[in-house]
Amino acid sequence: MAETSTAPTDQRFPPQIPYIIGNEACERFSFYGMRNILTVFFIDYLLRTQVPETGLREAQAKGLFHLFMAGVYFFPLIGGYLADRFFGKFHTIFVLSLVYCGGHACLALFEDNATGFYTGLTLIAIGSGGIKPCVSAMVGDQFTHSNRHLVKKVYAIFYWTINFGSFFASLFVPLLMTKFGPAVAFGVPGILMFLATVIFWAGRKHYVMVPPTGPNPHSFLKVVFSAFKGDAPKGAHWLDKAKAAHPPEAVEGVKAVFRVAGLMLPFVPFFWMLFDQKASTWVVQARAMDPHVGSVVFQPSQMQFINPALVMVLIPFLTVIIYPAFQRLGWELTPLRRMPMGLVFGAVSFVIAGFFQVVMEGGTTLNIAWQLLPYIVLTLGEILMSTTGLEFAYTQAPREMKGTVQSVWLVTNTLANVAVAIAAALNVFTGAAQFFFYAALASAAAVGMALVARKYVVRDYYQTDAQAPMDGRNPSVEPKPA
Template structure:
C-alpha cells in the first residue's frame, strides 16, 4: 500500500521551491542591477572623470572592454561550477559558498570609491560567483522532484524563468535611480544587500532541500574522450577510423554521446556572433542612450540605464505570442518551423535591431539627438531575436543530445555567450590600443558588427542544410 501511495502524483510543490525561487529573484536583481550602471559609471569615474569630449570614444571603449570581459568570465565559469558541484562538492555547498563570495564582491564595489583596482577585483569575484551559481541553481530545481511530482516540473521551471526576468526587469528600473539620487556607493551597495538576502534565503531552506551527492570524476566524460580522440588522430591502425579506435577504450554509448555533442556544436558555433551583438544592449547601447532624447511622453523622461528593462519585459510578453500564435500560424500555412529556421530568423532580426542602432548613431555623430523610442524599437526586436535563438538553442541542445550529455551541452551553450563577449571585448581592447579596429568608432562600430553578422548568416545558410539530425527525446 505504501508503494501505491508513493506512485500517486503529488499536488503540492516541494517545500524547498519557495527558497530557490526567492533566492533566484534576489540574485538576478543584484546581477542585472550591477550591469545596468557599471558601464556608464566606469566610463566617467575611471576613464574620463573630467568629461573631456576628446576622451569620450576611448573612455567608452575601455568601459565596454571591461563590461564584455566581465560577461566573458561570468559565462565561462558555469562549466567550472558544474564540475565542482557534480564531481566534488555537490550543488548545495557550491551555491552557498559562492553566494557568500558573491556578496563580498558587491561589498568591494560599494567601497571602491576611486580605486579602479578594488572595483576590478570586485567585478572578477562577482563574475566567477555568478557563473558558478548559474550552472547549479537550475539543476538544483530539478533535483527537488521525483516520479511522484515530476508533472509539476514544467510549472516550476516557468516560475523559475519568470523569477529571472522579474529580477532582470526591476533592477534596471530602480538601481539607476539610486545612482542618480544617492550616488554610486549606494547604487552598488543595494545589489549587494539583495545578494546577501539571497544567500540567507537559500541557507534558510537547507533542511528542506533534496541534495544529490557529488558523483566523483567520471572516466567517460566529454573532455577525456575528446582528448583521447585527438590523440588517436595521429596514432591508430592503418585504415582505422578515429571513432573505431576510440571504441577500443570507451563504450559505444559514450562515443555516441560525444558525437552528438559535436553535431550540436556545429550549430552552436554560430551563436558567439549572435551574443557578440546581443550583449551590447547592456553596454554600448546604454552609452548611446546617454546622448539621446530620453523623453517618453510630455515631461516624463527616463534615465539611459533604465532603457534596457524593455528587453526582459518584452521577452516575457513575446514568448506566448511566438509559441501560441506566430509558430502555429506558420505551420498551418505550410511553413515548417524547424529549430534551424528559428535560429536563422533570429540572426536576421538582431541584424535589423543593429541597423536601427547604427542609424541612430549616425544621427548622434552628426550632432543630432534622436528619440529614445527608436532604441526601444531595437530592444523589442532584440527580445524577439533572443526568443528565436536562445530558447531554441536550449531546446535543440536537449533534444539532440543523449541523457548523459545534456548537462554538458548546457554548459557548452553558455560558453558560446562567453566567446561572443570575448570577441566584442577584444575588439574594444584593440580600439583602446589604437589598433586596426580603432577606425571603427561611432556608427562605423555598429556597421562593423552588422557586416560580421551578415557573413555569419551566409555561412549558416550554407552549412545548416547539411547538418545531420538525430534526436534523443524520451531517454
C-alpha cells in the same frame, strides 16, 4: 500481457521549483542591477580622471565592461565541472553564492578604489559564472519521465523570472546611482544577492540532488584522448575508436557534447556580440539622445528596462499563440529554426540602431524613446535564440554531460565578449560603422547556422526517475528530426 502506457501523466510542477525560481529572481536583480550601471559608472566615475578624452573613455569603458562579461561566461566551465564531478549542483551553487555576495560587498565599499572595485568584479564573475550552468541544469533535474513534458514550460517560466528581476533592477538601480551615488547603487543589488542565497538554502530539504559522478575514468577529455590513440573500422565515427577503452554510453555522451558544440560555438557568439552591447554601445548612444519623454527624464542605462519588460510580455505571446499557430500551419518553429531566426532579428536591430546613429552624426538630436524600436526587434531575437538555447542545451545532453553542455552554451557568450572587448580596445569601428559591422557578422552567422542545423539530429535526454537520471543507455532516448 497488456502494454504499459509510458505517456506522461503528472501535470504539476515539483514543489521545490518555487525555491529555485525565487532564488533566480533575486540573483538576477542583483546581477543586472550592478551590470547595467557599469558602463556609466566607468565613464562618469572610475575612469573620469584617468582618461580625460570622452571618446577614448567610452571605448575603454566598453572594453572593461565586455572583459568583465567574458569572465562571467567563462567561469561556467569551472562551475559546471566542479558540480558534475565533485560537489554536486547544490553545494557548488551555495558556496559560490557566498563568493558572489562578497563581490557585491567590494563594489559597494570600494566604489572609488580601482583595485578594490576590480576585485569585486572578479569575485562576481567567479560566483555568477560558476553557478550559471548549475542552476539552469538543476531546474531540469527536478523533473522525471512522468512530468518531462513540463520541462519546456518551466524553462519558459525560468527565463521569464530572469527578466522579472532584470526589469526592476534596470528601472530602479540607475535612479539609485543618480540620487544616492554608486555605493548605494551597488549595495542594494548586494542585499538582493544575499536574499537569493537564503531562499536557495531554505529549499535544501526538497531538492532532487543528482549526485556528482566523482573522478571519472571515462570523462570527456579521457574519451577524446583515447579516440586519438585508438583504431576504428573504416567509415565509423572518429570517437568510436575510444570504445576499446570506454563504455559505449561514455562515448555517446562525448558525441553529444561535440554535436551541440558544433552547432553552437561557430554561430551563437555572433548573437551575443550584439545582445550584450545593449549595456555598452547602446548606453553610449543613449547618452547622446534627448532623455525627456514627456515629463519623465530617463537615465541612459535605465533604458535597458525595455528588454526584460518586453520579454515578460513576448514569451507568453510566442509560446501560447505564435508557436502553436505555426505548428497548425504545418511548419513548426523547432529550436533549430528559432535560433537562426534569432540571429536575423539581432542583425536587424543593429541596422536600425545604426541608422539612428547616422541621423545623429548628421546633427539631429533624437529622442531616447526611439530606442524602443531596436529593443523590440533585439528582444524578439533574444527569445528565439536564448530561451530556446537554454532548453536545447539541457535536453541534448545525457546525465554525465549536462553541466558540461550547459557550459558550452554559456561559453559562447565569453567568446563574444572577448571579441567585442578586443574591438573596443582597438577602437577600429566607431559611430555608425560599428553597428553595421556587427549586423553583417550576425547575418552571415544566421545563414551558416541554418545550413548546419539542417543536418543536426536531435536526441533528447530526460530523467527516468527522481534519483536516476537517464544516460545514453536508456532506450527511451529517441532521436527526433530537426
